[in-house]
Amino acid sequence: MKQRIAIYPGTFDPITYGHIDVIHRAIKLFPKVIVLVAQNPVKNPLFTDEERTAMIREIFRGRSNIVVDSFEGLLVDYARRRNATVIIRGLRALSDFEYEFQMALMNRKLAPNVDTVFLVPHEKYTYLNSTIVREVAKLGGDIADFVPPGVRRRLLAKLR
Numbered sequence: 001m002k003q004r005i006a007i008y009p010g011t012f013d014p015i016t017y018g019h020i021d022v023i024h025r026a027i028k029l030f031p032k033v034i035v036l037v038a039q040n041p042v043k044n045p046l047f048t049d050e051e052r053t054a055m056i057r058e059i060f061r062g063r064s065n066i067v068v069d070s071f072e073g074l075l076v077d078y079a080r081r082r083n084a085t086v087i088i089r090g091l092r093a094l095s096d097f098e099y100e101f102q103m104a105l106m107n108r109k110l111a112p113n114v115d116t117v118f119l120v121p122h123e124k125y126t127y128l129n130s131t132i133v134r135e136v137a138k139l140g141g142d143i144a145d146f147v148p149p150g151v152r153r154r155l156l157a158k159l160r
Helices: 017-029 049-059 075-081 094-110 130-138 149-159
Strands: 005-010 032-038 066-071 086-090 115-119
Touching: 005 017, 005 075, 017 032, 017 086, 017 115, 032 049, 032 075, 049 066, 049 149, 075 094, 086 094, 094 115, 130 149
Parallel strands: 005 032, 005 086, 032 066, 086 115
Antiparallel strands: none
């Protein structure tokens, strides 16, 4: 039987404990998860693709079943190239569902053999997203409960 590869795409600007929770949930379901740093032309990320990729690699160092990569273009094209059959999407709240549902249907239309799996993070992370973390950090708030120490250090340095 072929190994099922899952992709967890996102901007991860920066990666939060909510993202990490979804990755841990995904790796329980799939033998290999690719955390894919998306290059989204609509968003203007604080961190470069290389910086975001490096932060995620640092967090999952030593985990051969978690691969970190970056990609620009259609997600389903990347999935085909990597023989991935699953896209992981995190749902924090009902408000996430409509957009994610539309994207899942479009991806299914473009690549019928790629399924989307929605995972819900622990409830203590449901309010958490990268934008909020960046805003709290900009305004001098404590972000230690939201991101790992290495990410916190890099974020605070970037904002100085």
